[in-house]
Amino acid sequence: AQSVTQLDSHVSVSEGTPVLLRCNYSSSYSPSLFWYVQHPNKGLQLLLKYTSAATLVKGINGFEAEFKKSETSFHLTKPSAHMSDAAEYFCVCGGSSNTGKLIFGQGTTLQVKP
Amino acid sequence: SAVISQKPSRDICQRGTSLTIQCQVDSQVTMMFWYRQQPGQSLTLIATANQGSEATYESGFVIDKFPISRPNLTFSTLTVSNMSPEDSSIYLCSVDRGLSETQYFGPGTRLLVL
Numbered sequence: 652a653q654s655v656t657q658l659d660s661h662v663s664v665s666e667g668t669p670v671l672l673r674c675n676y677s678s679s680y681s682p683s684l685f686w687y688v689q690h691p692n693k694g695l696q697l698l699l700k701y702t703s704a705a706t707l708v709k710g711i712n713g714f715e716a717e718f719k720k721s722e723t724s725f726h727l728t729k730p731s732a733h734m735s736d737a738a739e740y741f742c743v744c745g746g747s748s749n750t751g752k753l754i755f756g757q758g759t760t761l762q763v764k765p
Numbered sequence: 766s767a768v769i770s771q772k773p774s775r776d777i778c779q780r781g782t783s784l785t786i787q788c789q790v791d792s793q794v795t796m797m798f799w800y801r802q803q804p805g806q807s808l809t810l811i812a813t814a815n816q817g818s819e820a821t822y823e824s825g826f827v828i829d830k831f832p833i834s835r836p837n838l839t840f841s842t843l844t845v846s847n848m849s850p851e852d853s854s855i856y857l858c859s860v861d862r863g864l865s866e867t868q869y870f871g872p873g874t875r876l877l878v879l
Contacts, residue, residue: 685867692875695808695870697869700867751798751868753868755807758807
């Protein structure tokens with residue numbers, strides 16, 4: 652069975668400082684991994700995805716994530732936080748490609764202080 | 766990506782009634798999914814809706830409570846039947862184009878049951 656664990660339910664940073672949102676996964680095979688962002692009262696937007704190509708994945712809005720198989724991690728980072736980054740972030744693991752199911756982490760709320 | 770719309774965007778309903786949520790995609794897709802996001806929670810998959818076959822429900826969700834239709838490759842509906850306050854959630858549809866399992870989400874339907 653697959654699972655996703657987001658290690659922090661809430662992260663608070665100051666504007667202009669780095670962002671680190673942590674995610675560990677468990678999968679019996681090499682998974683597809685995603686980060687989605689949900690702004691207040693908005694739908695989910697895909698930030699980036701890993702699909703067994705380069706382990707360092709660059710996404711939109713300056714975000715990137717590194718796939719580390721040995722650590723079963725897929726942490727999301729950004730060098731400098733903007734106020735507009737305040738949102739809910741979900742780490743997601745893809746299931747079998749035959750079913751298309753996604754397994755969602757519990758989410759991390761990112762607060763950006765001025 | 767995909768352009769996905771949902772109707773209604775939000776609704777307030779009385780207990781015991783039913784609400785049908787529509788999901789429209791701007792192009793043909795094989796796989797469509799319905800998720801529930803309870804207040805302050807992550808997303809939980811309700812069912813997978815493939816055109817030409819019965820929807821596949823996840824554990825804890827049943828067809829009598831959440832009937833789904835998928836009449837063609839661009840449209841699906843989810844009905845929340847005999848509603849109770851516990852059904853108050855955001856309901857989201859998503860589509861999978863079959864490319865690296867990436868799913869794109871609609872804006873969601875915010876349901877409040879009184």
